Amino acid sequence: MSIDASSISVAMQGFADHLAANFTQDVTVTVDNPNAAAEQAKGSDKAVLNVFCYRISPSGIHPDLSPNEPTFVRAHVLLTAFSNATDASVKDKDLRVLGHAVRVLQSQPVIPTILPGGVPAPESSQYRLQAVLQATEMEEMNHIWSIQGSEMSYRLSVAYELALIPVEPLAYLPPPTPVESVVLDLGADAIPDTEIGPMPIAITAPNAPVNWLPFSMIRVGDALSSDVSVVSGTALVDLAISGPSGESVQVKVAWQRADGTPDTQVDQTAATAAISLDLDTPTAAVTLDSAASGDVATLIIRPDGANMPAGNTVRVVVT
CATH class of the missing domain: 2.60.40.10 (Immunoglobulins)
Known part of the structure; x- marks a missing residue:
């Protein structure tokens, strides 16, 4: 059974498509793990620019949000260039690819990909994605590369944060209707020194169907x-x-x-x-x-x- 696309997968692919549209046919943009991207580059005459999503984090604490509203997450990605090691015609090919990717995102940080909700959502539920350059600590970078396996050595990469990615609820519930009326039941001793006795008072909103x-x-x-x-x-x-x-x-x-x-x-x-x-x-x-x-x-x-x-x-x- 196929799995439907999620807002996170749509965001990753939209980000990769945006980069690919600004490269020539000599560069392939992938959304994969570094090992798979390196293998693809070995037998190809094209360079590979890989988008590796290594962490998802919350956008912050929002105690006012309900389960009936979308929440938002931040995706942390590494851009890494891989080229065929036997291609000696351009020795700094990886740097050229990586540098051009940074240039593209510096010029166009807002990704022209609309992220719709995954369920029937209000018409206003369309979101834009922004790429923000990150100053990632070397300790974190070393850790990322150390867990890729012994055959994968450290490669120069650029870190970006993609924000914000919406996560829509599984189903939207209709919002509660405004309160039209309340019944205030006052006891004899509730308000001293008044003429209000032990009788109920009906309070209705101006647009209520009845005024009692x-x-x-x-x-x-x-x-x-x-x-x-x-x-x-x-x-x-x-x-x-x-x-x-x-x-x-x-x-x-x-x-x-x-x-x-x-x-x-x-x-x-x-x-x-x-x-x-x-x-x-x-x-x-x-x-x-x-x-x-x-x-x-x-x-x-x-x-x-x-x-x-x-x-x-x-x-x-x-x-």
């Missing part, structure tokens, strides 16, 4: 609660809903069954009865389908209409 949100609680005996327990087989719960009096709302019952299976019921219609909730607020009967021990139901209440934001949620646990 329902707030609900379940009546159990002589109390109102947002989290109640009922026995297996319970068919109804009494839901008190606040909001502009007489407004229609939709109640969704979303189940998490005892075996972990999600389940939903057909939406039920109810109406708001008062601006604030108390024990005298009329309630609406909400049907529970097949309530069995271990099931958990979440009641989601929203204004009647398409794609309306929801108010708070309440929970029913079946014991």
Whole structure:
């Protein structure tokens, strides 16, 4: 099975193609390890300029990036010239090839290769690559050549950093939608010396579909609660809903069954009865389908209409 090209492989090949376009046909540009490039040059009348990627490093620390955004890496490469040792017509052929490569990158440091993302990405996800000359320490250069094998002796090379290479995520997730509404539930002692009592306040964004949100609680005996327990087989719960009096709302019952299976019921219609909730607020009967021990139901209440934001949620646990 073939392996798809990655942004790193595209960057390396684009860099090599840029160099090759600025040489005559007497020079072949390869992206390989030094041993393979040296072998290719032995039996050829052409010089070989090899691009050897020896290290990949991060572009930096970016704590604000999410897995849904591309990250960036830097590629460190060596440019090394190899020519046929039996060709005595030009004794400094390696230096000529290497010197011309440096001249090309000095004149054109931005590589004219577009690096697209590897997945369906935003149209703006097109990147350019820049070659930056590096002053590599001799200790690092000696180490690179020492691990090439006993038959490979040290050769003069030029080090470049290719930056920045994007690494796109495997899949783009759609960005979260802006918050349209919140419910601020203030207790009686939350803000002293104010006229705000124990009633919910719905806050919606200017472009929200409605300018109010329902707030609900379940009546159990002589109390109102947002989290109640009922026995297996319970068919109804009494839901008190606040909001502009007489407004229609939709109640969704979303189940998490005892075996972990999600389940939903057909939406039920109810109406708001008062601006604030108390024990005298009329309630609406909400049907529970097949309530069995271990099931958990979440009641989601929203204004009647398409794609309306929801108010708070309440929970029913079946014991």
